[in-house]
Amino acid sequence: TERAAARRAKAGYVPSVEDAPLHAPYVDAVRAAGGALRSRSRWLNAVAVEADRASIERIARLPFVAEIRPVAAFAKRPEPARSLDKRTRELDLDYGLSDVQLGQIRATPLLEAGYSGAGVHILMLDSGFYTGAPCFASTEIERRRDFVDGDDVVEGIAYESHGTQTLSVIGGYDPGWIASPAQGATYYLARTEDTTQEIPAEEDNWIEALEWGESLGVDIVSSSLGYNLWYEYEDLTGESAAISIAAEAAVERGVVVVNSAGNEAQLPWHYIIPPADAPSVLAIAAVNINGDRVSFSSVGPTADGRTKPDLAALGSGVAGIDEPRAVDPNQLYGEVLNGTSYSAPLVAGVSALLLEIHPTITPDLLAAALKATASRAGAPDNQLGWGIVDAYRAALLPVVRHDPAADAAWNGSNAFEIEVEASLYPGFDPPAIVSGGAAAFTDTAFLEAEGAGSYSVELPAASASDARRYYFLFERGDTAYTVPAGAPETYYETGDATPPSIAHVPIGDYPLQAWPAEVVAVVKDAGSVDDDSVRVDYSVLVPEGKAPLAPGSFPLSRRDDSTFAGTFPAFALEAGASVEYRIRACDVSGNCVHAPLAGSYQANLYSVGYALRYGAEGDEGPTNPFVSGTGDGYRILFDLPARETVRIRIYDAAGRLVREALDRAAGPGARLEAVWDGKDSSGRRVDSGVYFLRFEAGSFTATRKVVVIR
Numbered sequence: 001t002e003r004a005a006a007r008r009a010k011a012g013y014v015p016s017v018e019d020a021p022l023h024a025p026y027v028d029a030v031r032a033a034g035g036a037l038r039s040r041s042r043w044l045n046a047v048a049v050e051a052d053r054a055s056i057e058r059i060a061r062l063p064f065v066a067e068i069r070p071v072a073a074f075a076k077r078p079e080p081a082r083s084l085d086k087r088t089r090e091l092d093l094d095y096g097l098s099d100v101q102l103g104q105i106r107a108t109p110l111l112e113a114g115y116s117g118a119g120v121h122i123l124m125l126d127s128g129f130y131t132g133a134p135c136f137a138s139t140e141i142e143r144r145r146d147f148v149d150g151d152d153v154v155e156g157i158a159y160e161s162h163g164t165q166t167l168s169v170i171g172g173y174d175p176g177w178i179a180s181p182a183q184g185a186t187y188y189l190a191r192t193e194d195t196t197q198e199i200p201a202e203e204d205n206w207i208e209a210l211e212w213g214e215s216l217g218v219d220i221v222s223s224s225l226g227y228n229l230w231y232e233y234e235d236l237t238g239e240s241a242a243i244s245i246a247a248e249a250a251v252e253r254g255v256v257v258v259n260s261a262g263n264e265a266q267l268p269w270h271y272i273i274p275p276a277d278a279p280s281v282l283a284i285a286a287v288n289i290n291g292d293r294v295s296f297s298s299v300g301p302t303a304d305g306r307t308k309p310d311l312a313a314l315g316s317g318v319a320g321i322d323e324p325r326a327v328d329p330n331q332l333y334g335e336v337l338n339g340t341s342y343s344a345p346l347v348a349g350v351s352a353l354l355l356e357i358h359p360t361i362t363p364d365l366l367a368a369a370l371k372a373t374a375s376r377a378g379a380p381d382n383q384l385g386w387g388i389v390d391a392y393r394a395a396l397l398p399v400v401r402h403d404p405a406a407d408a409a410w411n412g413s414n415a416f417e418i419e420v421e422a423s424l425y426p427g428f429d430p431p432a433i434v435s436g437g438a439a440a441f442t443d444t445a446f447l448e449a450e451g452a453g454s455y456s457v458e459l460p461a462a463s464a465s466d467a468r469r470y471y472f473l474f475e476r477g478d479t480a481y482t483v484p485a486g487a488p489e490t491y492y493e494t495g496d497a498t499p500p501s502i503a504h505v506p507i508g509d510y511p512l513q514a515w516p517a518e519v520v521a522v523v524k525d526a527g528s529v530d531d532d533s534v535r536v537d538y539s540v541l542v543p544e545g546k547a548p549l550a551p552g553s554f555p556l557s558r559r560d561d562s563t564f565a566g567t568f569p570a571f572a573l574e575a576g577a578s579v580e581y582r583i584r585a586c587d588v589s590g591n592c593v594h595a596p597l598a599g600s601y602q603a604n605l606y607s608v609g610y611a612l613r614y615g616a617e618g619d620e621g622p623t624n625p626f627v628s629g630t631g632d633g634y635r636i637l638f639d640l641p642a643r644e645t646v647r648i649r650i651y652d653a654a655g656r657l658v659r660e661a662l663d664r665a666a667g668p669g670a671r672l673e674a675v676w677d678g679k680d681s682s683g684r685r686v687d688s689g690v691y692f693l694r695f696e697a698g699s700f701t702a703t704r705k706v707v708v709i710r
Helices: 002-010 024-032 053-060 098-104 108-112 162-171 203-216 242-252 340-357 363-372 391-396
Strands: 036-041 046-050 121-126 140-146 186-191 220-223 256-260 282-287 311-314 316-321 334-338 399-401 408-410 415-423 432-436 441-446 448-451 454-460 469-476 479-483 501-504 508-511 518-524 535-541 552-555 563-567 578-586 592-595 601-606 634-640 644-652 657-666 669-676 689-697 700-708
Touching: 002 203, 024 036, 024 046, 036 203, 098 108, 098 311, 098 316, 108 391, 121 162, 121 203, 121 340, 140 203, 162 186, 162 316, 162 334, 162 340, 186 203, 203 220, 203 242, 220 340, 242 256, 256 340, 256 363, 282 340, 311 316, 311 340, 316 340, 334 340, 340 363, 340 391, 363 391, 415 469, 432 454, 441 469, 501 578, 501 592, 518 578, 552 563, 634 644, 634 657, 634 689, 644 669, 657 669, 657 689
Parallel strands: 121 186, 121 220, 140 186, 220 256, 256 282, 282 311, 508 601
Antiparallel strands: 036 046, 316 334, 399 415, 408 415, 415 454, 432 441, 432 469, 448 454, 469 479, 501 518, 518 563, 535 552, 535 578, 578 592, 578 601, 634 669, 644 657, 644 689, 689 700
């Protein structure tokens, strides 16, 4: 959707092959092998299936299957015992019992300022949701999807109340009983857990729902589920559990993923539960009304030593709304809830407030703001991470985008042009820049507004190499913020003394018939590359007794943001000649570099004729490359002295055409490659037997025998 594309662009995400649909013939082949399809994942390039052992063994033999693993599950345990203590402190009549949970995370000042998460889209991953409760009367619900039963119904008496409770904590409002941090947000409800039966919840539903919500453009995911059956503590790396890999992929695409840490601390597992182990997922611990960790709240660290959980919120005595009980379907009433399941939606709701206030904020900046302002920011640990969130302090932090390499450009004469994007909470003075030379910060100037959230200023300098140090100053009343944090001890610096970098794959041995060769290089610089400077210098070494050729140079032209390409001149060469060459490039500040730094690259010219080879090692290749269906196919290597149409046909022992394996133009070159996958023209694997491979290229023909034993 357009929302998803805009969110991805904000995060700097470039679409990749992971965003493409799964290859349909692969999915069909898995089905044909006996796998009953449950779900798909583009990001993992995977399908989840139900299959018996024989089918699994058949699927494992498919040449495109890289790995098979069980679908991880989570055996749902009862929530920690609920406290019925309604507290003795005087409560706000509008917030009701929520006054405590909202006050502890300092969301109340933002709610009273009129913020509610409006314009932010949130995906809830949980069990069923009863949206008929009065607290959801004004809640905007955009989409519903049941990934357990495969329909759009997420509510019903048979469903457990867990999803209803978490939704009420983040987005419900019932005056006098409950208020929430993100009651103005837009919600997408996904049922991923089956609580109508005593069976484990399975992670493939969660992954498929996550990809669904991301594609629709959600900004935040709030999940109070975790999956640890089939996983060991050693898997808590963020790179082992499929659900953690998928969660990290969502963050990469600009989605804030908030997940409960788990209620396992007093159980044998003890630690956080995937996907809370993913590096960019905000894992949320539970505290009581006094700010102490509740005994059941899962702890860290991860198996690779990272601090987890990340943040904390109230998880003992949380006010929420339950669904109607079967004994009285008309009865709706509040619950006092315990568990990290309810800490997570509180922090997800705070994230929605920050996104409403700072629409340009990305998941990494949002996490940094929450951690920098939380109660244990100075001493994070594996009990509560960076501590209890402080929504108000986090909202006050300026959200700044500035990269000196791209946003501090020399104007060509007497100054650096500094650009910065800043999202500020209302009430800030105009932002300023404090700058100086090598000795001290002596100058202060206000930035000029160039549009909503965009500012610029010029810093005078004698030349492009005259370094200027600087930082930004943001003031609101008696409070001042500097960017980078810790200024003036930390600061930005202009002045480009670093040459570009050059990456290039050397040409190496090269067929004479294909000359002249193309040179491709990736040239990057912290500032700007001088396009006219990117060139190749070369010299030619000819065989003894041959007339020498003069050295020369030719330009490389920009192909895209960082790729440059060009072709050698078409001078006459003979086999045995070598071309030595170097690539040079400069930036606009005059910093230059050669690649390689010492010596030269070398292209060695050789002549090729027509030839058909067997396997990778030459003429004598494997006679049976398809043993038990586990091979990679029959690899066909061939040499061509010119560009020709190549046709490769497979015949059986009776002379019948089995498969036309190749019919396309190729060459010139040596060790060109084609593969016969051992299948006929209908896509079926051929039976054991003797087959003949017929190779045609121009006037050259050759035949080879292939023995297939299944």
